[in-house]
Amino acid sequence: MRQTTLSVALEVKPESYDHLSSLLDKLREKRSADPSGGTGPFADFLTRVPAVHFMSLSVYPGFDYDPLFVIEANFDGAPGPFWGQLESAIGPELRSMLRCCKRPLDNDGPLFDSIAAPDARAPIAPYLERRSLTPTVFHHGNRGMTRDRILAEHKLFEATRVELRCANHEGPNPYRVLTPRQIHAKLRAAVHPDFAWLDQPPPTRIPLAENIGDWVRLISFIVAAVFVLSIPGLFLSLAMPWERYLILLVVVFIGIAMLLKRIGVALPGTEIATKFSFLKFFFSQLVPLLLFVAGYLVVAVAIGTPLSMLATARNFDAAWHGMVTWLLWGLAGAPVVIAGIVLWLRVIERRDASQDAPPVDPVMLREMARREDWIPQNHMGSLVLIKPGILRMILIRAGHRLLGLVLRIQARSGYLGSMRTIHFAHWAMVNNKSRLMFFSNFDQTWESYLDDFIEKAHAGLTLAWCCGVGFPPTRFLVKDGASHGRQFKEWARHSMTVSRFWYSAYKDLTAEQIERNFRIAIGLRKRTLSDKDAALWINDL
Incomplete structure (x- = not known):
């Protein structure tokens, strides 16, 4: 059965922040003393919402924005039935919470009015389904297990x-x-x-159709990315003789390489030793890369040749030969384009600001600590501002997309690499993609969870989170960054808030x-x- 991860983020009226927090605490008090259900009035949540694995309700205080009410859910099946089940279980409580939220300014405003008016009786499930956010990256730990x-x-x-x-x-x-x-x-x-x-x-955990779909999406994304990177070379090859085109590529690439050698080193005090090397990674993937290039040419020629025949009236042989030549020149220019992007990125990274000692509210820190470590599982929610800039916007969205597709291929055995503590985790963008949310349901303590990431998956963690304002100094999207263990954990704590309501359907299982x-x-x-x-x-x- 399909597993779904999503979140709903709703802006809260500033004057209603305290009231909404109290409503969440009251809902939590209906359960047993631990943070995941069990005995007491809330025990029937298991039967009334039979699809849910984990769910959290949090409210983030506003500093740069108004407060944000976030519903995070991980469940089996499609969103529609889940929202209906949730409304049947805690509909009156959810309606009271939604009344603390601001009326959206888009086309969902009338729908909000129909559920938030004082005497409203309209179902709230359609509104929550409309406001659901698609994750930019997500991971299902025990994938395919209902x-x-x-x-x-x-x-x-x-x-x-x-x-x-x-x-x-x-x-x-x-x-x-x-x-x-x-x-x-x-x-x-x-x-x-x-x-x-x-x-x-x-039951098959990952059906054949889902498996094929994962591979098709990954390959399609890589093909599209390679074509986009080839576009400058494709146009230049049409305007220049091939000898001058090659000379231009070599000269530009050498110039960029010399600049990168000078500014590619870490700034003083920011380098963290790591075994990750771009050269080692490149040579380890050389054979798959060559196979991909061959496949890319086959697919691109198969698509481009009929279009070339239609546009230029050439015969098949001429169109086929011309398409192969054109695509090869575009591929020749792709490394130079990549080098130019990397240089631009490194210039931006050297100017980024980071927080050496992010402030953490001691009252909120004590409240977070008080609600952690009751059971083998814990919950984490984070909300950070995204750094501005068009290059950053493109790279982060593309990086998140690629990371999510790779996880669907690699993380299939219940684990994320050598890490065996994550049940569900995802990133999503809110506030017109100006802020990044992260939620995770994991085993063991918060400290050990982040230590596990820092030691075993710091490159992927840095790629996913380096767009956050104040993130530790990063090189080339994946180096350093989260490897600054103490600084990263303080930055992560600063971005968190209290998980006022958190539910686990199997609270004793890792x-x-x-x-x-x-x-x-x-x-x-x-x-x-x-x-x-x-x-x-x-x-x-």
Whole structure:
């Protein structure tokens, strides 16, 4: 089933900030003492909103803008049914919160009036669906695992623990003398009566159509990016003899390379040693790059040749030969265009301001700390201003798009690289794309979570967040930046606010435990296992 991550960001009337915060606290108090539901009046949220994995309601105080009310949700299925379920569960509370928000100035104003008037009875789900934001980057940790499947497989895991622990109260545990294959057979027979679904084939986590769609979107984006980078060369090749064109490319590239060598080094006190190297990355990807260039030419020629025949009335051979030559000259100019963009970017980065000691409200910091670490999971929400400039705007949007597409290809096994703590995370832009929001539902403490990112994924983290005002000094979008551990964590804390309402549908499960339950369930779905497979499977018990 499709998994969906989205957020709704609504501007709040400044005079209603305190009232809205109190409404969120009252909603939170309807649950048990911990921050994720459970016993108490709010326990039925699990059944009334059966699609939700994680959800948060936060209000960000206004400094450069009016306060912002944000609903973040991660759920199974399409947005429409989810918003309907949410309204049925907490509709009156949501309506009171929406009345604290400002009337939008666009075409959604009349719809807002119909739900926020004193005697309004119109459903609020259509308004929330209309105001939903599409993430610029998102990551689903246990991708393809519906909430019902996660809960069912955890129930199966607990049943296996009971069986292994209590198989023989009065004597030696019979499982201790069995081979892995025999343990599998005996354990399956013991739990099967209560879990008839073990006889059913497991649902595919990533269907073939979704898999193909991920690859098509990534390849299409790269092809489009290469074509855009080739455009200056394509036009110059039409206006210059090829000898002069090559000389111009070489001279310009050498000039840019010399300038980059001079200004590409880190400013004093801002360099962080890292194993990441652009040259090593380039040579490691040389073969895929050559294969891509060949594929790009095939696709571009297949599309361009008929268009050239139509526009110039040339025959197929002439149009095909001319198209190949033209595209090759465009590709020859692409490295120079990239070098020019990198030089422009580096000039901008050297002039960026960063915050060495971002101010953090001590009262808000204590409130955030008070609500953290009650359960194995935690929640983080951040809101930062985006640096201005047309180049920054293009690079950040393109960088986020590429990062999101790459994550869909690489992060499929329940983990983000070597990091095994993230359930759902996403970035989104608000206020006419002048501010960047980040939300994450993760395991362990906030400190260890960011340390994990800093140590293992600082390049991707820097790419996603370097557009934020005050971010630590960065080079070439991916170097340094988040590697400034202390400075980055202080900057991140400064951008956060209290998660006044946060809900988890499986509050005691880590992302790693969900994958462990999945592997155990996959093994128990099989009637028999080979000795080798059983020996591997038993490691998860």
